[in-house]
Amino acid sequence: MQDAHSVFLAPWKQGANMMNDARTLYEHAGLFDVVQPGDKVAVKLHVGELGNPNYVRPFFLKQIVDEVKARGGKPFLTDTCTYYPLLRNNAVDHMETAVANGFGFAPFMVADGLTSENGITVESPDPLLPDVEVAGALHQADAMIVVSHLKGHPLGGFGGAIKNLGMGGVTKKSKLDQHRLLxxxxxxxxxxxxxxxxxxxxxxxxxxxxxxxxxxxxxxxxxxxxxxxxxxxxxxxxNREKLPQGLAVAAKAVLNTFAPDKVAYVNFAMDISTVCDCAPSPGEIMSQNVGVFASTSALSIDAAGLASIDYQKLNSLHSQDCHGQVRKMAELQTPGSLEPKVITV
Missing domain, CATH: 3.30.70.20 (Alpha-Beta Plaits)
Incomplete structure (x- = not known):
């Protein structure tokens, strides 16, 4: 298991086989050290709203699923119901969207149930949120690999590992609680x-x-x-600054249900759009592909990702401070660093 202050980067190379580079990246980062034989491993992702092309390519997820199996783990792809009424609002539509977007190669489980009824209330790590309902399937998993697409977000400033956990790892109730901090x-x-x-x-x-x-x-x-x-x-x-803080608080609540050495992260800084993958219409692509990051720290991997893009553009566009999420994670004493050591592989 690598130090939480370290973030490994496989840079985007035009014409390279990025799956080979990703495999090398995961080896250096010790990504699959979180998996022990027999572990039920949640591969937390965002399958993308139907019509939006910017989500992480399915073949990268299949590579991760196959490696978890090779380690003796029992992987399942997972995400939660959205609060807003599009095609991931309930488990049936969400599962159909996952298949349509190319994720039919592995079991896909909507972690909070058919209509977001499967949540387990855990103690909040911060008074900003009175309580947090963690999605049941995440709470019950033995290990987790969080796979995120780095991009902008209209309310949070940006989306990465922290948002993937904080908004994507909880029930509709806790999603609403976070939004109503505004x-x-x-x-x-x-x-x-x-x-x-x-x-x-x-x-x-x-x-x-x-x-x-x-x-x-x-x-x-x-x-x-x-x-x-x-x-x-x-x-x-x-009071827009409160939502990024809420994302961090909810993310920490999700992480508190896992042992410290049972969660790892991959951030894809590719197809970096100004808005998120949550709507059918894609946002503007704001920068060239950076590459793939891997770490054992949500704080460190998001901090490294922000340092690799023009986050000031996102701050201005969304009237937000992208670093609000990572600063709050640091305040919650999450392992990692606001200035991580980035190691290129």
Whole structure:
């Protein structure tokens, strides 16, 4: 098992066989040291929303699954139901999406159940979130390999290993709890009562009363759709820095259900888009492919990934501080470093 301050990088090489380079990377990083014979190994991924082409290529996941099997482990691909109502909102649609996107080569288990009913409440590592419901299948797994696509995110600034665990490793309840760390504010003087927000909302939650928008439902997830759609700029999301912090708190709660030496990470800094893989429409590709990172620390691997891209562009685009996640992880005394040692293989 490698030191948590170290991050290994297989740089992107035009014309190279990146699967061979990835295999070498995993050997140097000791990625599969987390696997013991008989272990039920969760390979945590994001299968991508149907129509979005930027998720991690399935053949890279098959390579990881095959190596887990070679070590005597019992791997299964896994993710959780989304809160928003697209094609990963329930286990049936999610599993069909996984197959459509090329992940039918291994068992795929929706970790929080058919409609996100399978969650286990664990003690929160920070008062920012009163409790965290960890997806049942992750809680029960013996080991975990977290495979993430490095990209931008409208609320978190960016998505990597921390977001993959913090938002992707919990139930819908805890997803909502994290989003509602933000405050939604409506400027009643600016609002014209046009109803654009009503039409835009996936949940049909806004309403118009006395010529002004009202959004007061406890089920509002504070997504940016209504604020982005408003032609008057009357709807704003405030205290945005709290969501990245919540991601870190939830991620640490998920990790606390595993022994320290039973989790490893791979981040693919390829097809780096300005927005996430959660919507059918892909975002702008913002940089050249960097390569593949591997580590035993969520903190270190995300810090190294941010250092390899123009995170200032994401900060500006999303009105966010991308380093909010990693700083909070460091504050939670997560093993790793904000300035990891990157070793090129």
């Amino acid at each position: 405050d939604l504010v409506i400027d009643q003087e600016a609002c014209q009562g046009c109803g654009t927000c009503v039409d835009a909302c996936w949940f049909n939650l806004p309403r118009i009363e006395d010529g002004c928008a009202v959004i007061d439902s406890p089920w509002c997830m504070r997504c940016p759709i209504c604020s982005t759609a408003c032609p008057e700029g009357a709807i704003t999301l405030q």
